[in-house]
Amino acid sequence: MIKRGRATRVLGQSGVAMMVAAVTACSGAGPGTAADGSSREEYLVFYAPGQRDAAATAVTGAGASVEADDPRLGYLVVHAAPAIRLDTVPAVVAVAANRRIGATTRARWESRKEQAVIPNAREAAAVAPEPLASRQWDMKMIGATPTGSYARERGSHKVLVGVIDTGIDGKHPDIAPNFNRALSRNFVIDRPTDSNGKKFDGPCEYKGCKDPADVDDEGHGTHVASTIGSPLNGIGIGGVAPGVSLVNLRAGHDSGFFFLKPTMDALAYAGDTGIDVVNMSFYVDPWTFNCPANPADSPAEQAEQRGILEGMRRAVAYARTRGVTLISAIGNGATDLGHPTADQASPDYPLGAERTRKVDNTCLNVPAELNGVISVSSVGPSGRKSSFSDYGIEQTDVAAPGGDLLDNGTSIKGIRRAILAAAPEHALRAKKMIDKQGRPKDGSVVRDCRRGTCSYYQYLEGTSMAAPHVTGVVALLVARFGKPGRGGLALNPATAERLLYASAKPRPCPTPRAFRYSAGEVQTCEGGAKKNGFFGHGVVNALRAVSLPIDR
Structure with a gap:
């Protein structure tokens, strides 16, 4: 790409x-x-x-x-x-x-253990909707339902999906059946404070400040993983690809920061280990836009941004040439990435260092704007581009449901306009979102109790929530079109990209192209129906993807 x-x-x-x-x-x-x-x-x-x-x-x-x-x-x-x-x-x-807060030594990698193959739906019995399926407008939008893609292809444990994020709660009842503990890794070490002594990750919970590979103290990564691959097990929700293996490639801190070396380590590991598709719902800190020679930046800042660009380009190329299809959230700044003018969120480390600086089209959001990465914009329940989603004719490759609480063009009300997916119970307790008895304090959290066990889910919106829908669809394409390779299934990233675009539902720019979200916010869509800055090649669709001719 x-x-x-x-x-x-x-x-x-x-x-x-x-x-x-x-x-x-x-x-x-x-x-x-x-x-x-x-x-x-x-x-x-x-x-x-x-x-x-x-x-x-x-x-x-x-x-x-x-x-x-x-x-x-x-x-x-x-x-x-x-x-x-x-x-x-x-x-x-x-x-x-x-940044030593993100440094770690690579552990000796275990050889892959052969995973049992979950039969795809062409061989499996039909399933009833999951208990919370009525809240999943996003899955209905892309055809990931019992009468949709689930009836044709649910994926296989031979398909390895890497989640580069804040971690995955591998013990969550609606993730555990698909969690690949043997291959999961944590590439970061928690740090209680930043370099100025401000609270950063908070107290260390484990020896050496290194969480196990099945822990997510923030919740973001668990939500992403759930959207990709929560199983059809009669609990909570179903993911886009409910039969795949979920591999935690943790490069994000409890505080939600992602720095260069752990992110590169995660990408290199994905390439070495045979991961099929990776989800990246983040940008590499501390710069929202990385500018190689911005006059608004000091020589120190310019040098750091050049290093980030060089390192991430190498890591992305390394993973992709080894068969990893790379998916990224495009960003939540409501910015036309082809015509950026200001960055108000950088540098975001140490905490409180942000300032407003001028930027231009030589500045890149990483990894979303790197060659070889499929960038995803977000749509709300009415199908319009989400008000917060970044966009751009050069940058947007596909769109997917990511929620939009401000989307009034739908009968869906309030918090349900966001995306519901799994949440770690301990993270919800730490954020005081559930009470001592485990009851949600408001409608943003949902508890589902089955067979004596309760699992938790949370509504979130963002391009972070859109990207995993695309990752799930690519995982289905790997299951359908992939060939045996490195102990599992493999599909060339260029082929996966071509099939993804071919199966997306084209959506033209709105009329007028200058779409008014509010009195003071107008965003302009460039391009035609087949490729434009709001929706790229279209909104991904799981049913269309698994319905493509097998000889395509």
Whole structure:
């Protein structure tokens, strides 16, 4: 997938200007001090192809130390004093501060355990609607119902769906049957406070501040995973692809922040492990827009953003070339990403550092605007583009239901205009959304008790909720069209993308194109019925996807 009209220059020129000292101001926390008492920080130094040794020699020659090397993505993990400079080193492409709050060592990966295959619906008996199905307008919109896609294809445990998010509650009754514990990983270490001592993740619950791979203290990742693949088990809701395997690839903190190294680690692991499709409902902090040379930013900030762009481009390319189809939420700023003018939310770390800065079309939202990523806008229950959803003729690939509480063009009322999916009970208790007896305090939380066990669900809206509908549809395409590979099923990402677009329901721009959401908010849709800035190639549809001819 090529996103035309954006800055596409890879930061790979020799002699690119950068200095480790410039990034120091953006660094979260460092690993300690040198023998001479000077402070030392940790950085990711991206080297040009074939230039690993030259880059390492330059780093050590400048008095820094190489602590680790990731040859898959071509970078060194370096401990350096703030004064070190790498501006004139041809082997070095980019440098980014490695925020230690997100750093972790990769554990020895377990070999994949063969999963039992859940028969698809062409071989399985019909099922009754799940208990809370009447609240799932989103599944009805895309044809994921007992008489729709469930009657043709529900997916297989051989299809591995990675969720790069805040975690997955693997013990949730409406997720546990599909949770792949053996392959799940956590790539972050919780940090109680930020670099200025402000509360960040809060107290550590586990030894070493590292949560197990079946824990989600925030709830966002569990909601996403549930939309993708909650099973048809007579509990709560059903997901788009209720028969697939859900793999937790945690790169987000309890606080909801996603930093560069854990995100790259998760993508590289997905590529190495045979994950078929990955959901990314986030942007890489601390920048909403990453600008390689924005005059509004300091040299330190420019260097950090160049490093993020370089690292994420490498990680995305690595995963995609190894068979991973990549899905991303487009963002919730109600912004035309083809014509951005201001960024009011960056940098968002340390906490409280945000300011308003001018941006332009050379600045990218990552990962949504990277080549090789399918970007998803959100629609509300009436089918209109959600008021909060970002958009853009160059950026929007497909649309999917993500909710919109302000969507008045529907008979659905209030909170039910959002998306209902699973929520961790402990996270709801921590947020005081349920009482001591476990009863929801308001209508945003739903409790479903069956066979002596209660499970919880939450209404949320956002492009974060739209993207997993697309991920679920791609998982169904893998189950239907994939071939045996690496112990499961595999489908070339280019083929998955083509089939996804072919099965989406085209939706033209509204008339007039300048759509008025409120008196002071007008958003303009560009493009035609087959591809436009609000809906891309159309609204995804699970039934149409699983009805495509098998020889297509």
